[in-house]
Amino acid sequence: MPRYRLLIVDDEPRMTQVLGILGERWGYEVRTASDADHALRELHDFPAEIVLTDLKMPGMSGDELLNQIRSRHPETPVVMMTAYATVKSAVDAMRNGAFDYIMKPFENEELRLTLERAAEYARLKQDNAYMRRELGLRYRMDNIIGESEGIHNVLRMIERVAPTRATVLVTGESGTGKELVAKAIHFRSARATGPYVRVNCAALVETLLESELFGHEKGAFTGATRTHRGKFEEADGGTIFLDEIAETSNNFQAKLLRVLQEGVITRVGGNANIRVDVRIVTATNRDLEEYVQQGKFREDLFFRLNVVPVHIPSLKERPSDIPLLAEHFLKAAIEEHDLPPKRLSEDAIELLKSHTWPGNVRELENTIERAMILSPEQVITAADLWLPGEQNSTGSSGHQRRLAEGQASPREVHIPVTILDKPLGGFLDEMAKIRVLHALDRTEWRKQEAADLLGIDRATLYRQMKKFGISGS
Ligand SMILES: Nc1ncnc2c1ncn2[C@@H]1O[C@H](COP(=O)(O)OP(=O)(O)OP(=O)(O)O)[C@@H](O)[C@H]1O
Ligand SMILES: [Mg+2]
Known part of the structure; x- marks a missing residue:
C-alpha cells in the first residue's frame, strides 16, 4: 500500500491534533488546516488523496470547501465530520458529492474504516485515470x-x-x-x-x-x-x-x-x-x-x-506526412520481420512524395513493407519501391525505365507489382523469385555478383533460377 496523503480540516486545535496522531498511526502522511482557506492553500503543494473536514467552521463552511474541492480536484474523496449531524446536513453533503460522513463523537475504529474506504476509492480512481491516460497517450503518440x-x-x-x-x-x-x-x-x-x-x-x-x-x-x-x-x-x-x-x-x-x-x-x-x-x-x-x-x-x-x-x-492532399509515415512503417517492418535496419534514398523519398496514392496510407504501408523485404541493400532506392511511375516526373519507376531503355531483362515484365495482394502460399516463392531477379538485374546478370548480393553461393543461385524458371542469359 502506498502512503496516502490525508488533509485534516477543523477549527478546533485539539481535534486536529488528536486526529493527526491517529492518521499517522494508521499510516497516512498527515497535514492539518484550521480553516477552509488554509486547507485550499495546503492542497496546492500537498495534493492529498483524502480530505477529512469538519462541516461547521467559522468563515468558509465545510460545505463550501467541499464544493471547491469538487471543482478543483473532482477525484478526491472528501469525508465530512459533524457534531450537529442532523440527517439533513449529512444528506446534503452526500448529495453535493461528499464521499462519506461521520458523526462526532465517533469511535476511532469507525473513523479508521471510513478513511480506509476513501483510500481504496482514491486508489481505484487513480488506476483508472492512469490506465486511460496510458491508453490515450499510446493512441495519440504512436498510432x-x-x-x-x-x-x-x-x-x-x-x-x-x-x-x-x-x-x-x-x-x-x-x-x-x-x-x-x-x-x-x-x-x-x-x-x-x-x-x-x-x-x-x-x-x-x-x-x-x-x-x-x-x-x-x-x-x-x-x-x-x-x-x-x-x-x-x-x-x-x-x-x-x-x-x-x-x-x-x-x-x-x-x-x-x-x-x-x-x-x-x-x-x-x-x-x-x-x-x-x-x-x-x-x-x-x-x-x-x-x-x-x-x-x-x-x-x-x-x-x-x-x-x-x-x-x-486523402494522403495526396497532405504529402508532407509521407516521409514521417514512411519512416514509421520502415521501423514497423524492421521489427515485424526482424530485418536489418534500412533507410530510404533521397530519390525514393521524392518518388513517395510525388506518387498519388489511390490506396492512401494503407498503400504506402504495403509499399514500404514490400521494399523492406525485397531491397537487397541497406539503402532503399526509388526502383526498390516498385511503384508504377506514371504520375511522377521521372516518368516511370526504375525497372520500367530500364526496360523501356532496353537495359532490363524482359523477364521482369512478369513480376507482379501487386504481390501483397496474393495469398500467402505463393507469396513466399514469388518473393524469393523477385529477389533473385532483382539481384540479377542489379548485377547485369553476373551470377557470382548476384549470388554475393543475395548472400548465397553460385550453386544455390543456379538451383533457385532453375526452380523459378529463370534461364541464365
Ligand atoms: N495517420 C496514420 N498513421 C499511422 N498509420 C496509419 C495512419 N493512417 C492509416 N494508417 C494505417 O494504414 C492502414 C489503413 O488504415 P485503416 O484501416 O484505419 O483505413 P480505413 O480508412 O479504415 O480504410 P478502409 O476504408 O479501406 O477500411 C492501417 O494499417 C493503419 O494502421
Ligand atoms: Mg476501414
Whole structure:
C-alpha cells in the first residue's frame, strides 16, 4: 500500500491534533488546516488523496470547501465530520458529492474504516485515470502519425469529441485511417476501459447483420439453436464501431435509427427491449450525403450519425506526412520481420512524395513493407519501391525505365507489382523469385555478383533460377 496523503480540516486545535496522531498511526502522511482557506492553500503543494473536514467552521463552511474541492480536484474523496449531524446536513453533503460522513463523537475504529474506504476509492480512481491516460497517450503518440494541418485537425477533433458521448461519423477514402480514428476516440474517452467492438457492415447480408448486432433468441430462425447476445449488448458500457455504414439496407437503417432514438435493442425473434449504453462511431468511404440524395441512405439516420463529422483528408492532399509515415512503417517492418535496419534514398523519398496514392496510407504501408523485404541493400532506392511511375516526373519507376531503355531483362515484365495482394502460399516463392531477379538485374546478370548480393553461393543461385524458371542469359 502506498502512503496516502490525508488533509485534516477543523477549527478546533485539539481535534486536529488528536486526529493527526491517529492518521499517522494508521499510516497516512498527515497535514492539518484550521480553516477552509488554509486547507485550499495546503492542497496546492500537498495534493492529498483524502480530505477529512469538519462541516461547521467559522468563515468558509465545510460545505463550501467541499464544493471547491469538487471543482478543483473532482477525484478526491472528501469525508465530512459533524457534531450537529442532523440527517439533513449529512444528506446534503452526500448529495453535493461528499464521499462519506461521520458523526462526532465517533469511535476511532469507525473513523479508521471510513478513511480506509476513501483510500481504496482514491486508489481505484487513480488506476483508472492512469490506465486511460496510458491508453490515450499510446493512441495519440504512436498510432496516428502526421504533422500536416489536415491530420492536426483530425487530432483536435478527436480530442474534443472523445470525452463526450456524441455519435461520430468518420469519413475518408479507403486506407486513410478511419479505423485508427475510431479506436482513438474510444481509447481517449471515459469508456476506454469498457469494450470496443467493431462490426464491418459490408461483410454480412442483411439478416445476418441484424442478428450479429442485435442478437437473436433461441429458435428465431432455422439454426438459431440458442440465444445469442449481439454486438450491441457486447459493447455495453463501451463503444461500437460500425464500419462501412453506407453499405446497409434501408430496412436495417430503420432498425439502427431506433437504437439511436430509444437506446434500446430487441433481439431478433424476441420482443423484450434491452437497454444498452453504447457510444456509436460509424465510418464510410462513400459520400453519404449523395447516398441520401439518391435515396440509398435514410436522411434521418444520416443526421443522427453525423452529429460530429470527422473527415480524414486523402494522403495526396497532405504529402508532407509521407516521409514521417514512411519512416514509421520502415521501423514497423524492421521489427515485424526482424530485418536489418534500412533507410530510404533521397530519390525514393521524392518518388513517395510525388506518387498519388489511390490506396492512401494503407498503400504506402504495403509499399514500404514490400521494399523492406525485397531491397537487397541497406539503402532503399526509388526502383526498390516498385511503384508504377506514371504520375511522377521521372516518368516511370526504375525497372520500367530500364526496360523501356532496353537495359532490363524482359523477364521482369512478369513480376507482379501487386504481390501483397496474393495469398500467402505463393507469396513466399514469388518473393524469393523477385529477389533473385532483382539481384540479377542489379548485377547485369553476373551470377557470382548476384549470388554475393543475395548472400548465397553460385550453386544455390543456379538451383533457385532453375526452380523459378529463370534461364541464365
Ligand atoms: N495517420 C496514420 N498513421 C499511422 N498509420 C496509419 C495512419 N493512417 C492509416 N494508417 C494505417 O494504414 C492502414 C489503413 O488504415 P485503416 O484501416 O484505419 O483505413 P480505413 O480508412 O479504415 O480504410 P478502409 O476504408 O479501406 O477500411 C492501417 O494499417 C493503419 O494502421
Ligand atoms: Mg476501414
